[in-house]
Amino acid sequence: MPERLHLPDLAATEALAARLAARARAGDALLLDGPLGAGKSAFARAFLRALTGDATLEVPSPTFTLVQSYEWPGGAAHHYDLWRLDGPDALHELGWEEARQGIVLVEWPDRLGPLAPADALRVTLHPVDESAREVELSGWEGRA
Secondary structure: OOEEEEEOOHHHHHHHHHHHHHHOOOOOEEEEEOOOOOOHHHHHHHHHHHHHOOOOOOOOOOOOOOEEEEEEOOEEEEEEEOOOOOOHHHHHHHOHHHHOOOEEEEEOHHHHHHHOOOOOEEEEEEEOOOOOEEEEEEOOOOOO
């Protein structure tokens, strides 16, 4: 059953991302869904900063590079932005299989098609206004 939360501001979104980063482990996938401007990149940035323990970590949006990789104490984490991806076939060129050994965060997960991990945590963000979000979490039973 999905869990629904109200996030009144960016700080609440960042706090949720940090709590989930503390529960993440190698092999995990987080699928970040929601419309343009929903806060997917902000969530990913906060998650990666918490995961690496570096509050000043540069986390650019991978809109044009499609994937950015980061090291954390448990291995590697990969932030994918699939907005510009034609379909799941192109993921092989982006190292998808190797990336799944670590943690993957995927914006626009609908582009994954059949490669979407069944055991992923789906984080669906819905903007309420300029700063507030409603979020729905599904997956990671007992961990999220």
